[in-house]
Amino acid sequence: MSSSSSTPAKPRLRVGIAGLGRLGKRHAEALAFGNRHCQLVSACSPVPSELDWAREQLGVGRCHASFDTFLDDPELDAVVLVTPTSLHADQTMAALRAGKHVFVEKPLALNVEDCERVQAVAAEHPNQVAMVGFVRRFDPSYRRAAQRIEAGELGRPFLVRSQTCDQNDPEGFFVRFAPTSGGIFMDCSVHDIDLARWLLGRPKALRAFATGTIALHPGLAECQDVDNGLAIVEFEGGARAVFYASRTLPHGHETTTEVIGTAGTLQVGFGAHADRLELRSAAGVSHAVLPDFHARFEAAFQQEMAEFVAACRGERQLSLTLADATEATRIGLAITRSLRSGMPEAV
Ligand SMILES: NC(=O)c1ccc[n+]([C@@H]2O[C@H](COP(=O)([O-])OP(=O)(O)OC[C@H]3O[C@@H](n4cnc5c(N)ncnc54)[C@H](O)[C@@H]3O)[C@@H](O)[C@H]2O)c1
Missing domain, CATH: 3.40.50.720 (NAD(P)-binding Rossmann-like Domain)
Structure with missing residues (x-):
């Protein structure tokens, strides 16, 4: 032409x-x-x-x-x-x-x-x-995980264990951030919650239980928040999810997810290596660790924005909906209520 x-x-x-x-x-x-x-x-x-x-x-x-x-x-x-x-x-x-x-x-x-x-x-x-x-839906490893689950390689996935753990910030960013973040589960675990729904096939959440502790940042108590939190969510049909979120890792950022199915287990992100270098010496084996969420998800952030721009230009449809985001908030809130009440809470 x-x-x-x-x-x-x-x-x-x-x-x-x-x-x-x-x-x-x-x-x-x-x-x-x-x-x-x-x-x-x-x-x-x-x-x-x-x-x-x-x-x-x-x-x-x-x-x-x-x-x-x-x-x-x-x-x-x-x-x-x-x-x-x-x-x-x-x-x-x-x-x-x-x-x-x-x-x-x-x-x-x-x-x-x-x-x-x-x-x-x-x-x-x-x-x-x-x-x-x-x-995380735009991260190549999580995308491949979703494709392999979709292809039936895990059989029926029934359990997700997922964590978002940040490196400790002694300057207290997380304490200043807490009044507007919704707390550690709404801020960090909301990613894991969305992943669990995505990878388990969007089951309806029924009930949540959470607990937590303040290991290093007493200032969080003012917002009824914790710096280490654990939650369990029960879904309709028997699927379950376990979430861990932390603000206090001494060494770096670790986002990891495990999906357990009737025919296999799949793991994403274990090890948190910053690169492919490993030092083996008399002192032991060591490698550098990812410093923060952005270092871990830089490519995914680029891809996410590319897909937003393409959608605005009418070039693609998004698979992630506002309804998914509403469900993530609904589950995150039930977990947060449970952290505060000490009792299981209906979602
Ligand atoms: N996707 C992820 O992994 C991820 C990671 C970090 C943060 N976040 C989200 O991004 C958001 C921002 O987090 P952050 O860590 O950058 O916080 P931040 O406190 O560092 O930045 C907030 C920014 O908003 C600006 N701001 C405040 N009021 C405003 C207003 N009325 N209009 C315009 N700008 C205003 C502030 O000046 C500041 O620039 C939060 O919702 C957080 O949950 C997402």
Whole structure:
């Protein structure tokens, strides 16, 4: 076909980011430099130094302290929300009503009613994408795990054991983060909860039991939170899940998942090696460990954003739904209620 009769290239998706903290900066870099189908055109944060960073490091032209002004931009197609969890639901609904596609970080909201309100507003805007950032679904190892389960290699999967464990931060980031995060289960285990539902075939959760302890960060008690938490969830049909979350690993970040089925067991992420180097000496065997969640999931974050951009451009359908995010919140809340009551709680 001659160039004169070929279809003109689709314009790049014009994206704005709200929230430029620990994760927001990483998403902003990926949007600015990591995807040729989008351009990062604007940013929003109440913190002036964060906007200076976006302007100077990423060349972002339009920087807003106000979320309303940020949304009131006709030359913006999509927004990426990496703001405190307590703001997710209201900001997602406002962005959908302003005509934007929305990517919002997990969890979608800190109560089920807010999740359902977002779902209702999204249903009123069927031509806009609304996606929640369950990044592990975009990780190559977890994707292969899901494919092998789907292919029947585990027989009937009936048990998931999954953990999200962060390296201890003696500066106390997690204590400052706790008032808006929803607690360790809503913040960390919500990933494992989504994985368990995904890998077990989306069974309905019935009951949850949780316990926990504060090993290093007494400041968490003020938010009724813990720095090490354990939970068990029972699903309809006999499947079960066990979750462990920690803020206090001395050596690095460890996200691991085991799925046990009638014909086999599958493990993802054990060992947490940062690279392929192992030192064997008289002192023993050692290797470097992944420092944090971003180092572990960098490729998955890139893929997640690529799929969001492609969905906004009408090039693919997303398999992850808002209803999945609502269920993850519903289960995370039952676990959190159980942590506080000390009793099993209905989901
Ligand atoms: N997918 C993952 O693995 C993963 C990992 C880390 C964090 N998260 C999620 O990302 C979100 C942010 O977490 P974080 O660790 O980056 O937190 P953070 O506290 O480091 O950053 C929050 C950012 O939001 C900004 N902000 C606050 N109020 C705002 C407002 N009204 N409008 C716009 N910006 C506002 C702050 O200035 C800051 O830049 C949380 O919801 C968290 O659950 C997800």
